[in-house]
Amino acid sequence: MDFKDVLKGNKRAIARAMSLIEDEDPQGLSILRALHKHTGKAHIVGITGAPGVGKSTLVYRMAKALRKRGERVGIVAVDPSSPFTGGALLGDRIRMMGIATDPEVFIRSMGTRGCLGGLARKTYEIAKVLDAWGADTILVETVGTGQAEVDVVQAVQTCIVILVSGLGDEVQTFKAGIMEIGDIFVVNKADRGGADRLVLEVQAMLELGQVHGKWEPPIIKTIATEDSGVEELIDGMKKHYETAKEIGILGHKCIERAMLDIEDIVRDRMMAGLLTPGKKHLMKELCKKVADKKMDPYEAAEKVLCE
Amino acid sequence: MDFKDVLKGNKRAIARAMSLIEDEDPQGLSILRALHKHTGKAHIVGITGAPGVGKSTLVYRMAKALRKRGERVGIVAVDPSSPFTGGALLGDRIRMMGIATDPEVFIRSMGTRGCLGGLARKTYEIAKVLDAWGADTILVETVGTGQAEVDVVQAVQTCIVILVSGLGDEVQTFKAGIMEIGDIFVVNKADRGGADRLVLEVQAMLELGQVHGKWEPPIIKTIATEDSGVEELIDGMKKHYETAKEIGILGHKCIERAMLDIEDIVRDRMMAGLLTPGKKHLMKELCKKVADKKMDPYEAAEKVLCE
Numbered sequence: 001m002d003f004k005d006v007l008k009g010n011k012r013a014i015a016r017a018m019s020l021i022e023d024e025d026p027q028g029l030s031i032l033r034a035l036h037k038h039t040g041k042a043h044i045v046g047i048t049g050a051p052g053v054g055k056s057t058l059v060y061r062m063a064k065a066l067r068k069r070g071e072r073v074g075i076v077a078v079d080p081s082s083p084f085t086g087g088a089l090l091g092d093r094i095r096m097m098g099i100a101t102d103p104e105v106f107i108r109s110m111g112t113r114g115c116l117g118g119l120a121r122k123t124y125e126i127a128k129v130l131d132a133w134g135a136d137t138i139l140v141e142t143v144g145t146g147q148a149e150v151d152v153v154q155a156v157q158t159c160i161v162i163l164v165s166g167l168g169d170e171v172q173t174f175k176a177g178i179m180e181i182g183d184i185f186v187v188n189k190a191d192r193g194g195a196d197r198l199v200l201e202v203q204a205m206l207e208l209g210q211v212h213g214k215w216e217p218p219i220i221k222t223i224a225t226e227d228s229g230v231e232e233l234i235d236g237m238k239k240h241y242e243t244a245k246e247i248g249i250l251g252h253k254c255i256e257r258a259m260l261d262i263e264d265i266v267r268d269r270m271m272a273g274l275l276t277p278g279k280k281h282l283m284k285e286l287c288k289k290v291a292d293k294k295m296d297p298y299e300a301a302e303k304v305l306c307e
Numbered sequence: 308m309d310f311k312d313v314l315k316g317n318k319r320a321i322a323r324a325m326s327l328i329e330d331e332d333p334q335g336l337s338i339l340r341a342l343h344k345h346t347g348k349a350h351i352v353g354i355t356g357a358p359g360v361g362k363s364t365l366v367y368r369m370a371k372a373l374r375k376r377g378e379r380v381g382i383v384a385v386d387p388s389s390p391f392t393g394g395a396l397l398g399d400r401i402r403m404m405g406i407a408t409d410p411e412v413f414i415r416s417m418g419t420r421g422c423l424g425g426l427a428r429k430t431y432e433i434a435k436v437l438d439a440w441g442a443d444t445i446l447v448e449t450v451g452t453g454q455a456e457v458d459v460v461q462a463v464q465t466c467i468v469i470l471v472s473g474l475g476d477e478v479q480t481f482k483a484g485i486m487e488i489g490d491i492f493v494v495n496k497a498d499r500g501g502a503d504r505l506v507l508e509v510q511a512m513l514e515l516g517q518v519h520g521k522w523e524p525p526i527i528k529t530i531a532t533e534d535s536g537v538e539e540l541i542d543g544m545k546k547h548y549e550t551a552k553e554i555g556i557l558g559h560k561c562i563e564r565a566m567l568d569i570e571d572i573v574r575d576r577m578m579a580g581l582l583t584p585g586k587k588h589l590m591k592e593l594c595k596k597v598a599d600k601k602m603d604p605y606e607a608a609e610k611v612l613c614e
Contacts, residue, residue: 029605036603051357052474167359251598258597258604262590263578265608270577271570283569290565291558296343297565298336301572 001027003034006133011106014133018108021125032125035132040254042074042131043241044138046153048181049162054188057224058162058233059141063099065230066137073099074130074138075107078123078152106130121264124155124257153181155257157250158240160233162186163202165194183217183240186233190221214247215240274304282307308334310341313440318413321440325415328432339432342439349381349438350548351445353460355488356469361495364531365469365540366448370406372537373444380406381437381445382414385430385459413437428571431462431564460488462564464557465547467540469493470509472501490524490547493540497528521554522547581611589614 001020005013017035020028047055047062056077063073099105108126110119123140130138142152153159161182185206187198202219218236222229244250274283286300308327312320324342327335354362354369363384370380406412415433417426430447437445449459460466468489492513494505509526525543529536551557581590593607 033603033605037600040600254598255594258594258607259590261604262593262597262607262611263581265604266581266611267574267578269608269612271574274570274573283566286569287562287565290569291561293344293347296340297568297572298340300565300569301576304569304573305576 001031003031006031006035006129007038009103009133011103014106014129015108017129018126021129022110022122032128035128038132039128040131042127042135042138043158043237044127044131044140044156045237046156046159047139047141047162048153048159049164049186049188050167052167053162053164054224055141055162058186058188058222058230059139060099061224061227061230062139062234063105065234067099067102067104069234071136072104072134073106074127074133074135075105076123076126076130076138076140077107077109078119078140078142106133106135120152120155121261123152124261127155157244157253158183158237160184160186160237162188163198164189165192165198183215183244184233184236185217185219186222186229187219188222188224190223190229191226195221215243215249279304279307308338310338313338313342313436314345316410316440318410321413321436322415324436325433328436329417329429339435342435345439346435347438349434349442349445350465350544351434351438351447351463352544353463353466354446354448354469355460355466356471356493356495357474359474360469360471361531362448362469365493365495365529365537366446367406368531368534368537369446369541370412372541374406374409374411376541378443379411379441380413381434381440381442382412383430383433383437383445383447384414384416385426385447385449413440413442427459427462428568430459431568434462464551464560465490465544467491467493467544469495470505471496472499472505490522490551491540491543492524492526493529493536494526495529495531497530497536498533502528522550522556586611586614 001013001016003017006017017028017031021032022028047059049055059075059077063075066073100107108130110123110126127138127140140152140156159181161184163185164187185202187195187202189195199219199221206217206219220229220233220236222233224230244253273279283304286295286303289295290297290300308320308323310324313324324335324338328339329335354366356362366382366384370382373380407414415437417430417433434445434447447459447463466488468491470492471494492509494502494509496502506526506528513524513526527536527540527543529540531537551560580586590611593602593610596602597604597607
């Protein structure tokens, strides 16, 4: 396939390019490389939060609002909770149907199958395709609450953290980690009891943390199901983008991202060297020895490296 | 420090050894290597599930029940949700206090700081120290619901998945991925409405999946806060261990684990080669070029590898 079809906006070509990239097909790689210099124009926004906070609905509403403003919108739904099936969250995706047929919207679901540890890079690469296609805004939705989130967030320019009241103590402790990655905080389902208290709590934690330098993360109340607060959220998101550009955060993030990318690729290439038949055979033998406690894994690793 | 102090059961030495290992101190490494041949006797059990299902309380109850049976117990609480602070979930840990002073119990909390992608190995290494100490059972509790879980679970011999009713649709979709890693399923807070329905749902999904071969994962109802169902859970856990040994799953897991360990260490050693001053300088320059779209990351990676 020709990468120019992606630039022309051929949706089939875009989907095909993404599949080739996800499968780590050599063709995917060359498309990615060809697209690289056509990227850098889209605003990539991460939307994260614990399960059940209403991420999908909010993303749907945001996409609709962005479309009203005349934008071309990309959506990447990352589902790190599904490492085996690599599948999409069908239930929630159905809600997206209303915009899926819009020629100016492209939706892609990603599982984590086959990209153990490399989910952030894959997400970034998928976003890159959408960027090259000409998306003005790319919404990257991640489900779950672990390391995968943090990795994915490193690939976005604006990170929106969604919280809801009443999720219990254990969920709230996430905030310690998540406070530091959020550029904007959303208290969704704001008609629930405890929403105002949650806003105050987040405020207090942000004041304690002060990790954001010149940008003060706003806390925005939304009711995604009723389309309430969505315009304000989009305004906040645009404002963060502008500010981040002005104070040089974006440039810094871009270089950081490049570093992660290069390291990732170097690591992959190095590990590929272990896949020769001779090395594989050696590895197998060493594994047995380690399992039988006849050798420790460090000694085994040294043997692999010295071979 | 002397690794023999760990074998003697000196708790200070155990804690020190763990810190050295977590910090990737060369001393930690040599301790780990020395302990390797003293391991392989403990039953390592993973306890996982979404936030708020009551993992900590259940682990506490299980530890108490195991102590009553005269066992030495190790507990590793992994918290992948806290990548920045590396801290423990203090609130929940307080509940553990009642057993923390027991000389036959050792509790260790782990954050994910500094072990991006290597959490599973670190967890396994911490468990190894407890194994060498002479723990009969090691309970590894993981908070969160993502890839980190699955990785950690690869390091255990029996995996217990905890579910509760009423966590909402999005949480339930986790089950697709989690079904395949569970050796035992627990429906906790079984006095809640919907618990029996959840049991039936899990049963139906297990029947659909049939990924467990000769072992049929039981579904056990518990009310951790009332100590109900805990003995049954422990019996189930022991039964799985025996069955897994008999049908050869354990041996296979052991070899698989060794493979992951060796690969991990090889990868780390290879990447360490990138840390020379010359390479670092080159990387910095290449990052700028990639960020400015003058070069794509694959070209940059090739330059790093060929240098």
